[in-house]
Amino acid sequence: AQSVTQLDSQVPVFEEAPVELRCNYSSSVSVYLFWYVQYPNQGLQLLLKYLSGSTLVKGINGFEAEFNKSQTSFHLRKPSVHISDTAEYFCAVGLFRELVFGTGTRLLVSP
Amino acid sequence: NAGVTQTPKFRILKIGQSMTLQCTQDMNHNYMYWYRQDPGMGLKLIYYSVGAGITDKGEVPNGYNVSRSTTEDFPLRLELAAPSQTSVYFCASSPLIRATGGYEQYFGPGTRLTVT
Numbered sequence: 001a002q003s004v005t006q007l008d009s010q011v012p013v014f015e016e017a018p019v020e021l022r023c024n025y026s027s028s029v030s031v032y033l034f035w036y037v038q039y040p041n042q043g044l045q046l047l048l049k050y051l052s053g054s055t056l057v058k059g060i061n062g063f064e065a066e067f068n069k070s071q072t073s074f075h076l077r078k079p080s081v082h083i084s085d086t087a088e089y090f091c092a093v094g095l096f097r098e099l100v101f102g103t104g105t106r107l108l109v110s111p
Numbered sequence: 112n113a114g115v116t117q118t119p120k121f122r123i124l125k126i127g128q129s130m131t132l133q134c135t136q137d138m139n140h141n142y143m144y145w146y147r148q149d150p151g152m153g154l155k156l157i158y159y160s161v162g163a164g165i166t167d168k169g170e171v172p173n174g175y176n177v178s179r180s181t182t183e184d185f186p187l188r189l190e191l192a193a194p195s196q197t198s199v200y201f202c203a204s205s206p207l208i209r210a211t212g213g214y215e216q217y218f219g220p221g222t223r224l225t226v227t
Contacts, residue, residue, distance in 0.1 A: 009151065034215060043201055043218035090153065097142060097161060099216055103153040
């Protein structure tokens with residue numbers, strides 16, 4: 001069975017600082033990995049995805065993530081955050097027809 | 112191109128009432144899903160469908176029913192509403208990019224349901 005662990009429920013950070021949101025997964029087979037963002041009162045929007053190939057994946061809004069198979073991690077990073085990045089971020093692992101989501105990390109960016 | 116649309120946006124139900132949450136997608140996706148989102152719990156899969164006429168249970172199907180008569184529509188039915196069904200409900204769809212998966216899901220804006 002697959003599972004996803006997002007280690008931090010909330011990450012406060014100041015504007016223009018770097019941020020890393022952590023995600024670990026467990027799976028007995030090769031998986032596909034995703035990060036979604038949810039702005040207040042909205043649905044989920046895809047930030048980036050890892051299917052195969054380069055382990056460093058670039059997404060929208062300046063975010064990137066690195067797939068580390070040995071550590072079963074897929075951490076999300078941004079070198080300099082903006083107030084507008086305040087949102088909830090979900091890591092998900094996919095295999096065949098299903099996605100399994102983590103419990104989410106709320107990123108709080110303050111001036 | 113509207114993507115995935117959901118109606119209504121908000122609804123308050125009394126215990127024991129029934130209702131249908133509507134979901135429509137215009138991307139000709141085969142796969143459609145219903146999730147519920149509760150605070151601190153992430154998204155839990157209620158039901159999914161791999162095509163018209165085919166549905167299957169997800170992780171938390173009790174108290175819900177679905178049907179898929181067309182590619183575009185995937186309504187979710189609550190027959191006897193209970194307070195435990197107070198949640199935000201999201202519909203999603205996806206294409207099948209490759210045989211082993213690797214697809215992304217496209218989400219609707221959600222329906223916020225309160226049962227009192």
